[in-house]
Each structure stands twice: as structure tokens, then as C-alpha cells.
Amino acid sequence: MELQDFYSSHGQFIGGAWCPGSENASVVVNPSTEVALGEMTPAGAAQVTEAIEAAWSARGAMRALTAWNRSRLLRRAATLIDERAEALGRLVALETGKPVRQAVGEAKASSESVDWFADEARRVFGMSYESRVKGDRYLVHMEPLGVVAAFVPWNFPLLLLARKMAPALAAGNTLVIRPSSEAAGATMALIKCFEDAGFPAGAINLVIGRPGDVTPTIMNDARVAKVSFTGSVPIGRQIVAQSAVTLKRVSMELGGHAPVIVHADADIDAFAALAAPGKFRNAGQVCASPTRFYVHESIAREVEQKLVAATRALRLGSPLDDATDLGPLTTSRRRDAVEKMVDEAVSGGARVLSGGTRPSTMERGYFYEPTWLTRLQPDAAVLNDEPFGPIGTLATFSTLDEVAAEANRLPFALAAYVFTRSLAKTHATVDRLEAGVIGVNTFVASTAETPFGGSKDSGYGREGGPHAIRDYLDTKFVNVAMPADAE
Ligand SMILES: NC(=O)c1ccc[n+]([C@@H]2O[C@H](COP(=O)([O-])OP(=O)(O)OC[C@H]3O[C@@H](n4cnc5c(N)ncnc54)[C@H](O)[C@@H]3O)[C@@H](O)[C@H]2O)c1
Ligand SMILES: O=S(=O)(O)c1ccc(CO)cc1
Secondary structure, eight states, X not given: OOXXXXXXXXXXXXXXXXXOOSSOOEEEEETTTTEEEEEEOOOOHHHHHHHHHHHHHTHHHHHHSOHHHHHHHHHHHHHHHHHTHHHHHHHHHHHHOOOHHHHHHHHHHHHHHHHHHHHHGGGOOOEEXXXXXXXXXXXXXXEEOSEEEEXXXXXXXXXHHHHHHHXXXXXXXXXXXXXXXXXXXXXXXXXXXXXXXXXXXXXXXXXXXXXXXXXXXXXTOTTEEEEEEESOHHHHHHHHHHHHHHTOEEEEEOOOOEEEXXXXXXXXXXXXXXXXXXXXXXXXXXXXXXXXXXXXXXXXXXXXXXXXXXXXXXXXXXXXXXXXXXXXOSSHHHHHHHHHHHHHHHHTTOEEEEXXXXXXXXXXXXXXXOEEEESOOTTOHHHHSOOOSSEEEEEEESOHHHHHHHHTOSSEESEEEEEOSOHHXXXXXXXXXXXXXXXXSOSOOOOTTSOBOOEETTEEOOBSTTTXXXXXXXXXXXXXXXXXXXX
């Protein structure tokens, strides 16, 4: 099916039916060609209210499902996502510019996440314990919150959506989802997997619209009990402030600026082989992307040479080509922001070790060369603001005290990475780092079964792992006193 036909036949998903949006059409652009993939009609505020009403009405149908039923539905959705992974990945590649192999990997990881929460649905345990009054019982029930709103960004439109939908549905909630319009088709195709799995009508609602039409409507509606947001720190702050009006619960998965500490005893070849693809995965548009690389001064020269060589071996090109490692940035505003950061750093005296420009080989598209910068001024924007693009910075250190202070200097505390062969150094470094997730000798910091999230300005709440479902549950205490004349 042509993408335009898919946008027209799908669109918004409200109360179990696909329908067009009520607002003027907007164009979805292919970031690697700058050509329109098609047009879709965004949802207006009235449709967002309809979606909240549908989710509110479907609470009963979701509560009528047993945990085993919810588990079966999630398992079916996971299987469908897995079966459709190639098609889902292709949509992500077209809409966001992510290389197709990485995009298919994202679809598979989304399936794993839904599959993992299919099991979690059956492990929502309450408690029963002895009362301080003989014969009475204290019971603690875990219950769904009701209607949950999920705001999902464009950089991992499948995985980040799956990580919100799966625990919310496993716990028995209903959903109103607002994805980024940049990845409209990929999101619709993922929602279709849940529809085809057989969730009750109204349990899952999708509204793709402009923030001004969608967000205030959701935030001001007291029927929405919780909001889970992934995106930038400034928008996260706005949503937390707005949540006060109706006292919604909030989970925030915001930005990062991950430090990487490479100790003197690290395996340099293994590090360089992981660091180049790790840094430039999805063109650096990953909140956990490794960004500030601190290398022990005794190995700095060798690390720099090997890192630059490994980076030059990466293939930049069409996201639809299986051999591509690096596609374009997803939006022109991201490419422009990256370009500005690099140009300002260079004006301030930074040295470019590789990249530092748009590639001369690509005539169109929001491409930017994988870039390494060194000798940066401490106040350079790239060392302080999240680059969210293909830029890595290199600096040296001599002591753990010095590098730990530098790593923790920023208000972000999402991911951090450490490379060493020593267990003692591993523990000493990990203990000092402020981060929600830490990779030691690896850039894999998140799996379906492990908790992902940050603290400080990087937000709060955890996605993935056994902790995640707690954010979607309410606790009810029941004190069962025996009547004096009970039989
Ligand atoms: N944590 C992440 O995974 C993640 C993902 C995407 C973007 N970002 C952050 O966003 C920045 C760049 O992205 P951008 O140019 O799209 O920035 P942005 O701040 O405009 O938007 C970030 C995300 O929030 C959404 N958004 C914007 N306004 C919103 C609102 N009022 N209500 C609900 N959602 C809203 C957008 O659709 C997008 O998905 C990056 O610097 C990065 O910090 C973070
Ligand atoms: O692919 S993952 O490493 O699991 C991952 C983690 C965080 C984010 C948020 O940008 C995206 C992907």
C-alpha cells in the first residue's frame, strides 16, 4: 500500500475506529530526500476530548478482563509486531531516516517489550497480612489508574510507544496516545498490531495532532489520571507544571548528555569498535547516546586514532539501504541545531577530528557527517546542552576524582558508560556516577527486562523491567474487621 493511502485509510484511532483528523492537512516529509511521503489530517481538540471519553468508557471493559486475558492480548500483539517487523522498520526508516536494519531492530525490541509485559500482567500481586486486631485482616489491592496519556517522540516511535503501552495495558489501564507527527505512519502501524490482537474498543486511542490542540485538552481533563512523557527537558517541565491543575501522576523520560569514561587499562580496540556505532546509532538521536568521552591521558592518542578510523568506516547513506550505518537527522531543525553547535565550537577554538560538515556526497536530505570534536572550551554549547545528533566530544583526564566531577557536572543524570578491565575500577567509578543507567564495557543500557530512566533533569519513573508496571498502578488498602457476632 502507498504511504499516502495508509495515512488516508488510518489517521486517528478513537473508540476502536480509524477516522481522519478534523484539522487542515499537514505533510509528512522523508528526511533523506526532503520529498513529501504524504499528507495526513491532524486531530483537533474536540477529537482529543472524544478520545478521552472513549478511554474513560472503556475502563469497565478493561477491568472486566482477567490478568490472564490481558496477558494473552499482549502476547498476540507482540507476535504481530514481530511478524510485521520488516514492514514496521521500513516505515520508521522512511519517516525518520533511521537505517532500516536499526529500524527493524527497534521493531523487534518493541515486540520483546510487549512480550515481557504480557508476563508482568500476571504478576501484579497485592498483599494480605495480619491485622493488629486478632481475627481481622489487612488487604492491599493493586488497581489500574484508569485513563493514561502517553506522549511519544519521533526518535524511537515504536519502542518508546511500546514501553508505555505495554505496562499500562498489562496493569489494566486505557490509553490516549499522542505521538510525534514526524512518525505518524509507523505509529499507526504499531497501533494496528494492538487493534488486530483484539483489545476492547476504546482501550487504545491515538490522536495525532499539533501540541496546542492535544496537550492542553489532555492536561486539563481530570479523567486522565496519569501522563507519561518522553521528550525534551523544557517540554517535560511544562507538562509537569500543567499536571498540577488536575493532580495527575507523571513519568518523565527526558534528555541526557552521557559521559563515557575510558580508563587506562581499557581494551582500546574493543572500545573503538563499539564506540563508533554506539555514538552514531540513529545519528546520535538517542537520549542515552554516549556524548562526552573522557579518556585517560596515557592512552588518549591511541584511542583518538582508533576512534576516528572506526568512524571513517561507517557508511552514511540511504536509510533504506541494508548497508547504511548512518542516515539523515529526522528534522531540518535538528540538523540546523547540530550544525550551529559544531560551528560555534569551532569558532571557539575546538579541533574537528572527523566530520564537522554536511556530507558533500548527499545533495538532499538532513544529513550531517559523524563528528568528533576536541579541545573544547568548557562553556561550549555542545558540552552543556544535549546535542541529540552525530557529535561526540573527546577530552583527557588523569584522576577518578577529576573525571567523576566533570561527568556529574551537568544537570542530566540518565546514562553513563565506563570502560575498564578492572573490577575495582568498575565499582569505584559506578559508585561515583550520577546516572539512572550505566553500561560497563558496553553501550547497551536498556533491555525489555531492565529498568530505564534517569534522575535530576533527566526525569523520573522507570520504563522496562519489573519496576515499570508500578507507575501504572494504584494501591488500595482494605481493613477487614470481623463483626463481634460473626459466625
Ligand atoms: N528523551 C528522548 O528520547 C527524546 C526524544 C526526542 C526528542 N528529545 C529532545 O527533544 C529535542 C529535540 O526534539 P524536537 O526538536 O522535536 O524538540 P521539541 O522539544 O519541540 O519536542 C520534543 C518532543 O516533544 C513533543 N512535544 C513538543 N511539544 C509538546 C507538547 N506541548 N506536548 C506534548 N509533546 C510535545 C514533540 O512532538 C517531540 O516528540 C532534543 O534536544 C532532545 O532533548 C528527547
Ligand atoms: O534502544 S535503547 O537503547 O533501548 C533506547 C534507549 C532510550 C531511548 C530514548 O531516546 C531510545 C532507545
